[in-house]
Amino acid sequence: MTMNDRYDPKSIEPRWQARWEEAGAFRAGRRPGAEKRYVLEMFPYPSGAMHMGHGRVYTIGDALARQLRMRGYDVLHPIGFDALGLPAENAAIKDGRHPAERTRENIVAFRAEMKRLGYAFDWDRELSTCDAEYYRWNQWFFLRMLEQGIVYRRQGKANWCTGCQTVIANEQVVDESRCERCESAVVEKVIPEWAFRITAFAQELLDGLSGLAEWPERITTMQRNWIGRSDGADVDFAVPGGETIRVFTTRVDTIFGCTYAVLAPEHPLVEKVTTPERRGEVRAFVERMRKTDVLERTGENAPKEGVFTGARAVNPFTGAEVPVWIANFVLAEYGTGAVMSVPAHDQRDLEFARKYGLPVKVVIQPAKGERIPGPDALERASTEDGVLDASGPFTGLPSAEARRKMAAHAEERGFGKAEVRWHLRDWGFSRQRYWGTPIPVVHCPKDGTVPVRDEDLPVVLPEEAIITGTGEPPLAKVPSFVETSCPKCGGPARREVETMDTFVDSSWYYARYLSPRDDRRPVDPELARRWLPVDVYVGGPEHAVMHLLYFRFWHRVMRRLGLVHEDEPCRRLVTQGIVNGPDGRKMSKRWGNVVTPGPMVDRYGADTLRLFILFAAPPEKDIDWSDEQVDGLFRFLSRVWRIFHARQDCFRVPEAALAGAGGEALELRRKTHRTIKKVTESFEGELKFNTGIAALMELVNALYQLEPADDAARAAVREALVAVATLLAPFAPHAAEELWHEVIGPAVRDRLLAEEPWPGHDPALVAADTVGIAVQVNGKLRGEVQASVTAGEAEVRALAEAEERVRAHLAGKTVRKVVFVPGRLINFVVG
């Protein structure tokens, strides 16, 4: 027996962790008749030790998973490791150790930490993406997607990270052309690469967002913007020499106001249209643009500049000739790389026109109100929709209608049509690095690029690779890997030496957890039917447009392959805030404000740490680490501990005694049932574990205020204590389990609190019969009266008027009006 009255987490936590494991308490699939719930946290990248951010994600997810299990669901709550990727390889280059070795060590450390924190994971399903039994299925997917045309090889302008010495995805380029991972400069480089045709799914991915009602709106908005559908029209402007400049515009309704056209400096027609006398200047400009950093050149703060090509293009709507310029602000990659400029109705065009003295022509007037001033008086472009003016046959039409009619007109005449453009680009996933999934193709001198046969998977990463971080890809330097035979002709061939982007690994791991050891297929459709989609997915909002878009894409691919059935991989997304240092700044070695879970568990125990994380703020908010607050949570658990032991005798009174509870004992019962309701609600809707825990604290405070004098009171105390232990179980599972068994007694000794049913509240006890009703005079609080919840206005008014303080404020005044809100307040309006 551990009946000492000091709360000592060190002695109890490992014991319960062992008990849960022995019992297999958190294995999914043990309640086949029950409804399922799949709770998933983003798996960690085991690059170093576990940090507080990990502690937060898994604590939030764990509370959810544990509570759902207690509510009777068959819960799947798996964990694994996102183990392949550049950081591990970079670290390996630095200290000369093999990434596999290093990663394995980190995984061991991570696993130990997670177990010490008592997370209710189904460890039987643990997976690591660096195992060939996992990444072989990346290769399998690659082959299927190649067959379907979703994977293709392209000669592309790629983002080349000068630090990682590899191509990275668009999404991995962050501010000022920096690599999202290593923060080195990113430059453009033209190389052949493999890409996923994610753009073919753009519409589906966009449409799917509207069904994601339980995702934070800001995440769906970010995805919507990233996918970036824009509806417009392509229009061909003829230039001398039989060429046409095709422009893309979302405002074809303004085309009668087009006074010039602009090409991107890289546009293929630049050389052709430039007149001989302008050639020198144009070439110099193009050359200068090429040398300027992309972001520097196209950033919004960059001043607009350009040069005239000497050419004139014909606006097919008006037949008028407009000058053709090239300018830094037109992007070659977007639309057609050429724009028509309407300075009166586009701010950029206006700025450019003013700078170079180009004409401005107003062609849209507001549907109502004042007309737009003449072109010379225009200070800002008028970008609103309106009614067309000076637009030939389209004059008088509202913008929206004009756009439709004008696009149709263009199509009829064969010089354009309605068109949709996307911001989303295909996902280039080739990486010239070692620590990733080998791309399963061989290059045969005779047959070209040939896919590896399914039965030859996996193409295993060779252990003996030499990783230097420079020169050609590491795999190219391993002859035993490179030299192979062609699956088609049998002749000598070379293996592809590129590996896949790590985001491939994390795009479908949630489905692999269903059958992590299945060696016949990546995902079992039967199990997918049972367990998918993920019900709650917890992770950081920084994945809004990378992982969270990729995995939606991959899910759709898997559905095409018949592996899964639902449209979307996950129903509900919870994005958690950052854990900052005690000084409110982001935890960083630089500030010396890093706090890691390990030492905190040593000092306070896992339960205190978990409670702190959940109590500090709602999950989505950032929190600051606070040693004092942590002390407070430890103190709370100690108080719980002491009151359980101080009230042990309450566990011996007969159950029936509860019925006799009155007075203080009845008040306690009410409090208990209200607490059950409140804590239960903290798991629903917006997660508000902080207020749930606050409610538990209130109940514990109430227990300290009551010295039970009879069996009825003791029974009420017991009821409250049982509730405290049960409600605490998702948050502080070890302490809860210990109190449940050791104090509550032998009746429950061979059961686990983790598997007990979640308590329900008695509505009759939750509803109060008398309440305090606020009394206001002219909206100011002047007193409070006790009355039955059902008391009517007359009764409450009489009580209120009897209050001295209220009387003082009513004295000598006429009551003009009385506002009565039953059960809440009464307000005398006097004058």
Add this chain to the structure above:
RNA sequence: GGGCGGGUGGCGGAACUGGCAGACGCGCCGGACUUAGGAUCCGGUGCCGAAAGGCUUGAGGGUUCGAGUCCCUCCCUGCCCACCA
């Protein structure tokens, strides 16, 4: 520039569809118990004021019997996107 959040005591944060602002915790003050307390228990704690009372949710206006909550104007701040035609 655009989108989405935020601004509430000394601090973290509560407050359902407009209805007693400041739950709970931290910190602080006091008391009890103690050889001792940085343990524990009890009490207090938005601000001004001796009190009565007044004031108070970033600033200013409005609607309302009543506004942290709704409307308008503005300020500050976090995140994301950013010359996307």
